[in-house]
Amino acid sequence: MSSPTLLCLNTGSASLKFALFPLDSCHGPLLPEALLRGEIDNHDGQATLRWTDAQGQRHQAASAQPRGDIQAEVDALLDTLIKPAGFGTIAAVAHRIVHGGTRFTRAHRITPEVRGALDALRSLAPLHQGPGLAGVDAATARLPEVPQIACFDTAFHATQSDLSRRYAIARPWHDKGFKRYGFHGLSYDALTHKLPPLLGERARGAVVVAHLGGGSSLCGLRQLRSVATTMGFTALDGVMMSTRSGAIDPGLVLHWITEEHLDARQVTDMLYHDSGLKGVSGISGDLRTLEASTDPRAEEAIALFAASVVHHIGALAADIGGLDALVFTGGIGTHSARVRQEVCNALAWLGLRLDPLANAAGQPCITHGDSPVPAYALPTDEEGVMALQAVALLD
Numbered sequence: 001m002s003s004p005t006l007l008c009l010n011t012g013s014a015s016l017k018f019a020l021f022p023l024d025s026c027h028g029p030l031l032p033e034a035l036l037r038g039e040i041d042n043h044d045g046q047a048t049l050r051w052t053d054a055q056g057q058r059h060q061a062a063s064a065q066p067r068g069d070i071q072a073e074v075d076a077l078l079d080t081l082i083k084p085a086g087f088g089t090i091a092a093v094a095h096r097i098v099h100g101g102t103r104f105t106r107a108h109r110i111t112p113e114v115r116g117a118l119d120a121l122r123s124l125a126p127l128h129q130g131p132g133l134a135g136v137d138a139a140t141a142r143l144p145e146v147p148q149i150a151c152f153d154t155a156f157h158a159t160q161s162d163l164s165r166r167y168a169i170a171r172p173w174h175d176k177g178f179k180r181y182g183f184h185g186l187s188y189d190a191l192t193h194k195l196p197p198l199l200g201e202r203a204r205g206a207v208v209v210a211h212l213g214g215g216s217s218l219c220g221l222r223q224l225r226s227v228a229t230t231m232g233f234t235a236l237d238g239v240m241m242s243t244r245s246g247a248i249d250p251g252l253v254l255h256w257i258t259e260e261h262l263d264a265r266q267v268t269d270m271l272y273h274d275s276g277l278k279g280v281s282g283i284s285g286d287l288r289t290l291e292a293s294t295d296p297r298a299e300e301a302i303a304l305f306a307a308s309v310v311h312h313i314g315a316l317a318a319d320i321g322g323l324d325a326l327v328f329t330g331g332i333g334t335h336s337a338r339v340r341q342e343v344c345n346a347l348a349w350l351g352l353r354l355d356p357l358a359n360a361a362g363q364p365c366i367t368h369g370d371s372p373v374p375a376y377a378l379p380t381d382e383e384g385v386m387a388l389q390a391v392a393l394l395d
Helices: 070-082 112-119 129-142 155-159 171-175 185-204 250-258 264-273 276-281 287-291 296-320 330-335 337-346 356-361 382-394
Strands: 005-011 015-022 036-043 046-053 058-062 090-097 148-152 207-211 217-222 225-229 325-329 375-377
Touching (some): 070 129, 185 382, 217 296, 276 287, 287 296, 325 337, 330 337, 337 375
Parallel strands (some): 090 148
Antiparallel strands (some): 036 046, 217 225
16 A cells, blocks of 8 residues: 655646655655656646656646636646556645745644635735635645645744844834745745755855745845845835836835826736836746847846846845855746856856856856855755645644
C-alpha cells in the first residue's frame, strides 16, 4: 500500500500551481522532493495542465474549457492525474493564502471560522485572496474529511520590528492594523532553506532576495529572517511590477480623485491592472514580450523596472546594514538575464562583479568567483515550504 501524501495548492488569478509530496518526507529541515508538480494555466484561451513527475519527465494535457473554474480544475487534477497514478491517500491539503492579517502569523488549520476571517481580508489582497480561498473551497468539497491547512505569505515577515512595519500615520490607525505586512513570504522562506548549503555562514549575514515576476518584491534578511521588505499594507507597494505601479506619491492618487474626478474603482484598476510594465510600455506587462520588442517604449519600461529594483536593493542594504549576497528568484528573476545584468552592473559599486557568460547561461551563481558580493539566480519552491509548514502543524 502506498504511503500517505500531502497535496499543496497554490491558487492564483493566472494559474493554479500544485505539488504532491510523500508525507514522511516533509519533516525538514531540507525542502522535500515532490512526487509530481505542475500548474494549470491559460494557453491560447484554454486551460492547459503541465506537470513534471518524480523522474523529471514533463507532460502536458489541454482542456477545451477556459482557465479559471477552480473547482473544475481541482477535480481534473484529482481525477485525471493524481488518482489514476496510484499515489497514496491524501492526508492533508496545504493552501497558499496571501494575506493573514495581524492574526495569522503561522500555518493554521482552516475551520469555518478561520475561513470567514480570511475572507474578511479579501480587500487587502484583491488579486490573490479570492482565488486562494476558492482553492480551499474546491479541495474541501472534494476531500471533506481531509485537513485543509492555510500557509500565509505575510507570516514570514512577522519577525520584523514594529519600527519596520510602522507607517508615519496617526497611532490609532496603526493600532487598528494599518501597517506594513509584506508578501511573497513563502518564496523567501524557501530561499532560506536553499542558501546555507551555497553560502555557508554568509547566508546568515545581510542578504537581499529579489522575487521578480508578475508581482515583484524584495526582502532584506539577517540570520535568515525578514528584517525589511518592499511591499507593505497591500501587494501594490514597492518595486514596479508587471501591471502594478509599485510605490508612487500618494498625493498623485489624491489628485486623480479630486482634480481628475476618478472614482475608487477607476484608480484601483489603473494601479493594479494598467500600470507597471504594461502602463509604461503601452504594449504588454509580459517582460518576455517587451524584451523581444524594438519599440522604444518597451526599452523605457524595462529600464524603469531595472532602476526600480536597483533603488530598492540599495534601500534594503541600508536597512540590513550591508550586502553579503544578492539572490534573484521568481519568473523574471530566474529567466531574464538582461534584467539581472542591468541590476548587477548598476550595483557594481557595492561589490558585485557579474560573470556575463554564467548569467547568460542561467547558472545558479552569476558572479565571478572573486566577486566580493556573490549573486545567484535560484528557483523558489513555495510548495515545498508549504509542505514543511503543514506537516509541522499536523505533528
